Amino acid sequence: MRKPGPGVGVASERGDRTTAADAETADVALAASGDGRAFERLYRGHVARIHSLACRMIGLELADDVTQEVFVRAWRKLGTFRGEAAFGTWLYRLAVNLILAQRQSRGGERVWYDAGAILETTPSAAREPELALDFEDAISRLPSGARQVFVLHDVAGYKHEEIGALLGIAPGTSKSQLHRARMALRGYLDR
Amino acid sequence: MRDQWTDRFSDYLDGGMGGTERQALEQHLAGCAECRSVLDQLTRVRARARVLPDQAPARDLWPEIAREIAGGPSRLSVRAFSVPQLLAAGVALMLLSGSAAWIAARRASPSAAAPPGPTAWHASTVWRSEAPYAAAVAQLQATLDEGRRSGALDTATVRVLLHSLAIVDTAILEARRALAADPASPYLNHHLADTMRRKLDLLRQASAITTPRT
Amino acid sequence: MLGTLATLATLLLVGQTDTTIGVPAGTRLEVSNPSGSIVVKGWKQSGVRIHAEHENSDVIELTLEGSVLRVKTTTRRSSPREVNLIISAPASMPLMLSGVQTNIDVDGAQASVTVETVNGEVNCRGGSGFVSLKSVDGAVALQQAKARIDINTVNENVSVADVAGEISTTTVSGDIALRNVESSSVEAATVSGEVLYAGTITDGGHYHFATHNGDVTLGLPEKANATISVSTFNGDLDASFPVNVAGASKHRFSFGIGASGARAARIDIETFNGDIKLRRPAELDEQHE
Numbered sequence: 242m243r244k245p246g247p248g249v250g251v252a253s254e255r256g257d258r259t260t261a262a263d264a265e266t267a268d269v270a271l272a273a274s275g276d277g278r279a280f281e282r283l284y285r286g287h288v289a290r291i292h293s294l295a296c297r298m299i300g301l302e303l304a305d306d307v308t309q310e311v312f313v314r315a316w317r318k319l320g321t322f323r324g325e326a327a328f329g330t331w332l333y334r335l336a337v338n339l340i341l342a343q344r345q346s347r348g349g350e351r352v353w354y355d356a357g358a359i360l361e362t363t364p365s366a367a368r369e370p371e372l373a374l375d376f377e378d379a380i381s382r383l384p385s386g387a388r389q390v391f392v393l394h395d396v397a398g399y400k401h402e403e404i405g406a407l408l409g410i411a412p413g414t415s416k417s418q419l420h421r422a423r424m425a426l427r428g429y430l431d432r
Numbered sequence: 433m434r435d436q437w438t439d440r441f442s443d444y445l446d447g448g449m450g451g452t453e454r455q456a457l458e459q460h461l462a463g464c465a466e467c468r469s470v471l472d473q474l475t476r477v478r479a480r481a482r483v484l485p486d487q488a489p490a491r492d493l494w495p496e497i498a499r500e501i502a503g504g505p506s507r508l509s510v511r512a513f514s515v516p517q518l519l520a521a522g523v524a525l526m527l528l529s530g531s532a533a534w535i536a537a538r539r540a541s542p543s544a545a546a547p548p549g550p551t552a553w554h555a556s557t558v559w560r561s562e563a564p565y566a567a568a569v570a571q572l573q574a575t576l577d578e579g580r581r582s583g584a585l586d587t588a589t590v591r592v593l594l595h596s597l598a599i600v601d602t603a604i605l606e607a608r609r610a611l612a613a614d615p616a617s618p619y620l621n622h623h624l625a626d627t628m629r630r631k632l633d634l635l636r637q638a639s640a641i642t643t644p645r646t
Numbered sequence: 647m648l649g650t651l652a653t654l655a656t657l658l659l660v661g662q663t664d665t666t667i668g669v670p671a672g673t674r675l676e677v678s679n680p681s682g683s684i685v686v687k688g689w690k691q692s693g694v695r696i697h698a699e700h701e702n703s704d705v706i707e708l709t710l711e712g713s714v715l716r717v718k719t720t721t722r723r724s725s726p727r728e729v730n731l732i733i734s735a736p737a738s739m740p741l742m743l744s745g746v747q748t749n750i751d752v753d754g755a756q757a758s759v760t761v762e763t764v765n766g767e768v769n770c771r772g773g774s775g776f777v778s779l780k781s782v783d784g785a786v787a788l789q790q791a792k793a794r795i796d797i798n799t800v801n802e803n804v805s806v807a808d809v810a811g812e813i814s815t816t817t818v819s820g821d822i823a824l825r826n827v828e829s830s831s832v833e834a835a836t837v838s839g840e841v842l843y844a845g846t847i848t849d850g851g852h853y854h855f856a857t858h859n860g861d862v863t864l865g866l867p868e869k870a871n872a873t874i875s876v877s878t879f880n881g882d883l884d885a886s887f888p889v890n891v892a893g894a895s896k897h898r899f900s901f902g903i904g905a906s907g908a909r910a911a912r913i914d915i916e917t918f919n920g921d922i923k924l925r926r927p928a929e930l931d932e933q934h935e
Contacts, residue, residue: 266568267636274629277498278796278814284494289486296487309493309500316501376480395481401448420442427473430480586747589764592783592801596818599838603858607918610879619877619897623918627858630837634800634818641764641782 262327269328273319280319284312287329291336297380297392298340307343311336333397341389341407379429383422390415391422435464441471445478572635579642593638600631663698663706669715674740675733677717681747682728688737688754688772700729737772749784758793767802777811785820803839821860825930830911836860840920844930847872851911861920864913865927871904872911876922885924 265286271279291311295304315332322331380388389408393399394415401412401419408415437460443449444457461468576593579585585593607624614620675694677684682700696717698706704727709716719729728747735741737756745763752759755772759779767784770777773791780786785802788795788809797804797815803822804815810828815835822834827845832853834841840860847853847870855862861881866872876883877898883889891901902910915922 264572264636264639267572267632267639270568271629271632271636274625276629276633277502279633280501281494281498284497288493289488292489293484293486305489305491305493308489309497312493312497313500316497377484391481395478396484416443416448417439420439423442423474423477424438424470426477427470430473430476586765589782592765596800596837599819603837603918606858607879610918614896617897618895619916620879623858623877623879623916626835626856627837630816630818630835633816637782637798637800 265328266324269319269322269324272316273322280312280316283328283332287332288312290329291332294333294336294392294397295340297377297396298337298389299344300381303343307336307340310343311339314339337393337397337399337407344385376426376429379426383425386410387418387422387425390418391426394419395423435467437467438470441467441474445471445474569632569635572632572639575639575642576635579638584642585638589641593634596634597631600627600634603627604631663696663700665708666693666695667708667710667715668693669710669739670713672713673710674714674742675717675735676714676742677731677733677744679717679719679729679731679745679748681745682719683730683749683751683766684743684745685730685732685751686741686743686753686755687732687734688739688756689734690737691734692736694736694739695734697732698729701727703727704729706731740775759791768799804834842930844927847911847913849909849911853911853913854916855914856916857920858918859920860917861923862915862917863923863925863930864915865925865930866903867927869904870911871906871909872913873900873902873906874913874915874924875900877914877916878920878922879918881917881919881921883922883924886926886929887924889924 265283268276268279268282272283288308292304292308295307295311299307311332315335318335322328380391383391386408390404393404393407394401399407401415404410404415405412410418437457440449440453440457444454449457461471576585580590604624604627607620607627611617611620611624669692671692675686677686694715696706696708698704698719700706700719704719704721706729707716707718707720709718717731717733719731721727737754740757740759741752741755742760743750743752744761745766747765748763749766750761750763750768752761752770752772755770756774758775759770759773759777761768761770761778762780763784764781765783766781768779768781768786770779770787770791771789773788773793773795775793776796777788777791777793778796779788780797781799781802783801784799785805786797786799787805787807788797789807791809791811793809793811795806795809795811795813795815797806797813799817799820801819802817803820804817805823806813806815806827807823807825809826812831813824813827813829814833815822815824816833817839818837819839820836821839821841822836823842824832824834825842825844827843829845830848830851832843832845832851832855834843834854835856837857838859839857841855841857841862843853843855843863844865847867849871855864866887874889875898879897883899889901889903891899894900904910
């Protein structure tokens, strides 16, 4: 049996995150040159985040198909990735664009509820919720306009100007939809 | 509960409120417990959204993705690369190893026929995409060097990795020399790109080893 | 001792270890041992038996969390000492085994197997679904698996025999030998070493064999239908049966065998410095014996 070597497990000064970023940069370069296994590693590293975005934006039923389409499209467009942003950021934006395009092509509802309606249909903390929904479930039950804005702003970190450009609405409308979504979700914080 | 301020809470929370209005709201909050409670709830909703866990699909989507990208116009099935694509994959390595002769050969060679499917490369695209690849190689080589210095890689492993890197570098050198003599050869183009890719893969493996195992 | 670990309970075993625990069906086994050896044998019982030979300063942590049973060796010393783990686990239990200065052996697996070590040999007999075997400085051998197979090492040989499924395998300095393989998709690449394939050539399949320095030897069944592309810079094609070269350029030429068109498999063989040897499978068997 081999003699054990010294220093096994000593932490690199650059840290786990930097090493992981190095490996991902390499995988992007490998995948861009045709390495399918490298692309599979990228898939495994990002699928959860993309799938969750799809679930929250378009619903669980379509999330698998959309997630698959995102990665297929990412493979085909990888040659256009310049590396100015992180790969995950680029992939996420590609996913957002695809999901929104899917909603439009499927004739997805674009309903903008007024403040009164949304608060009546989705109980707030002032009243006991009739259904035992958790926070994620409550997001999925928001009206689609408010849901899209909430997911893009509070979950994904987009600014109102960007959301407005993506959804074709004024930034002011985005702000008011966000507020309505937050008000409606107050009752599900502890679930 | 709704008062004149409720609809402004999210804007206040997100820093979108001007100075005068913000001061007025803060003055109101100082005296209104109910409003403070609502604002606290909205703060918590926003915080909760930021830490929502990601959930992978219940089934593995990779096999279907792999079939689709292998079956359509893609890079997976391509076996021959044009010289510009070779540049995209390997010019950074050549610059790092300071091989002027190879670069000169690149300038003198006509482009080989581009294989079907992959993005058509042109000079400006090649130079723009060189940076990520060069950065990847440089970062990974630095990680390997640091692994040696810090002791994260033991001497036997370092010896093996350096030996293997030397083998790959020799293969790259031989392929480069052959390509310089026959720059239009699809096989040599592809082989050099493939061997350079092997080097990157090896460096990536070495980088992964330096990550402490939990 | 037969016991059942509750979820999230951790059992620390100090000194000589020989313990058997019950686990629910569907549990996955994860073993981490930085130095020494890991041997996992599939058995028909439902429990997991862990036998370890180690010093008193070493600790074997057993943790059952959800559907994962983790076996992890740690030491109170500044550097790990060798611990030899011998584990008997249900044959249907998926395995994830990792080490650093560790030889890893698996025998009788009937589920997925994922193995990763740095300095150590990997030997696996069995495996189903997905088998991934990785080392850096160590030979890797796989037998009797029916799975999607991914094998990588850097500085040693790869040996695969009696398997079925898609295969992808690479090494840098070492030979790759694939014998009695049933597959429609094979990727085998080394830089300095030889490649040998003796297996099926399936209609519509894709096979790619590559090396920089070394020969590639391919056993072609008589009834195979394939388009074969051979590329070499400094080598020869040596076929033990007639071939009719169709397309040819300076370093690459192609020819067909059997029926062409959509049915044909696609075979790509590349060696920069080395010969390409095409043989009938029986000839390879004679050489092997």
